Amino acid sequence: MSAWLLTELRSGGVSMNSTAIAPIVALLLFASGAFGLFLQRTLPEKYTTGAPRDMIGAVAGLLTLQSALVLGLLIWTAYGTYSGQAAAVRSLAAQVLQLDIALSDYGSETAPGQTMLRRAVAQGVDNIWNAGGSADTAARSYTAAIDNMHKSQAYLRSLNPSNDAQKTALAAAGQAASSIGQTRLQMALALTDPVSYPLVITVVTWVAFLFCGYGLMSRYSPMALAAMAVGAIAVSSAVYLIIDLSDPYTGVFRVSPAPIEQVMQIMGRQP
Numbered sequence: 001m002s003a004w005l006l007t008e009l010r011s012g013g014v015s016m017n018s019t020a021i022a023p024i025v026a027l028l029l030f031a032s033g034a035f036g037l038f039l040q041r042t043l044p045e046k047y048t049t050g051a052p053r054d055m056i057g058a059v060a061g062l063l064t065l066q067s068a069l070v071l072g073l074l075i076w077t078a079y080g081t082y083s084g085q086a087a088a089v090r091s092l093a094a095q096v097l098q099l100d101i102a103l104s105d106y107g108s109e110t111a112p113g114q115t116m117l118r119r120a121v122a123q124g125v126d127n128i129w130n131a132g133g134s135a136d137t138a139a140r141s142y143t144a145a146i147d148n149m150h151k152s153q154a155y156l157r158s159l160n161p162s163n164d165a166q167k168t169a170l171a172a173a174g175q176a177a178s179s180i181g182q183t184r185l186q187m188a189l190a191l192t193d194p195v196s197y198p199l200v201i202t203v204v205t206w207v208a209f210l211f212c213g214y215g216l217m218s219r220y221s222p223m224a225l226a227a228m229a230v231g232a233i234a235v236s237s238a239v240y241l242i243i244d245l246s247d248p249y250t251g252v253f254r255v256s257p258a259p260i261e262q263v264m265q266i267m268g269r270q271p
Helices: 002-010 014-042 051-106 108-129 137-158 164-190 197-216 222-245 258-269
Strands: none
Touching: 014 197, 014 222, 051 108, 051 164, 051 197, 051 222, 051 258, 108 137, 108 258, 137 164, 197 222
16 A cells, blocks of 8 residues: 555646545545554454553654654745745746846837747747646746746847946846746756655554554554544645645645736736
C-alpha cells in the first residue's frame, strides 16, 4: 500500500490525486488500528498487559512525537510554497503594470508591444490556472518564462528612442521586463519538488504503526472504532493539506489570479 501511494504521489497531476489519496490514507490508518484491536483480542493476555503494555505505550509516545513534529514541518513547508507563489503573483502583477506604463510613456509606437504584453499575460494566466494540474506545470512555466524573456528583450532592442523621455521610458521598460522574467523563473523553479513525498510516506507508515499500537492497548468497542476513525480522518486531512498546498494552482487551496486579472482590466482601460 505504501509503495502504491508513493507511486501515486510521484505520478502526474499530484493535486488531481489529492482527493483520492487522503481517503486511502484514512482507510489505511483505520485498518491499522483495527488490526491492533484484532491482535489485542487474539494474543495471550501476557503480551498486551504489564511490562509489554508499558513498552507499547512508550513506543507509541515516541511515534506520536515524531509524527506530530514531521507532519507539522511538512504542512509548514507546503504552506511556504503556497504563500510564496501568492506573493510572487502579486509581485508579477505589479511588474506587468509597470512595464505597460513604461511602454505607454514611450509613445504611441509601442502600442503593438502593449498588445503583445496583454496577450502574453492572458496566455500565462490560462496556462497556469487552467492547466488542470498537469504534472509538467513547472516545466511548462519555466519554458514559457524563458520564451517571454527572449521576446520582450528582442522587442525592446528593436525600439530606437529619439529623446531623453523615451530613453528613460525604455530603461524603465527594460528593468520591468527583467523583473517579470526573474519572477516567473522563480515561480516555476519553486514548483519543482516542493515537498518530499517519500517523507510523507514515511510519516504515514509511522502513524500506521502508532494506530496499531493504540489498538493493542485498547479493547474492542464501538467507541474505540469511532475514536480511531476520527484520528484517521484527522491525519488524512493533514496529508491532504500537504499535497494540496504544494500544488497551489489547483485544488481547494488555490492561489487566486485576481491581482493579475485586475491589472489586465487596468491595462485594457488605458488609451
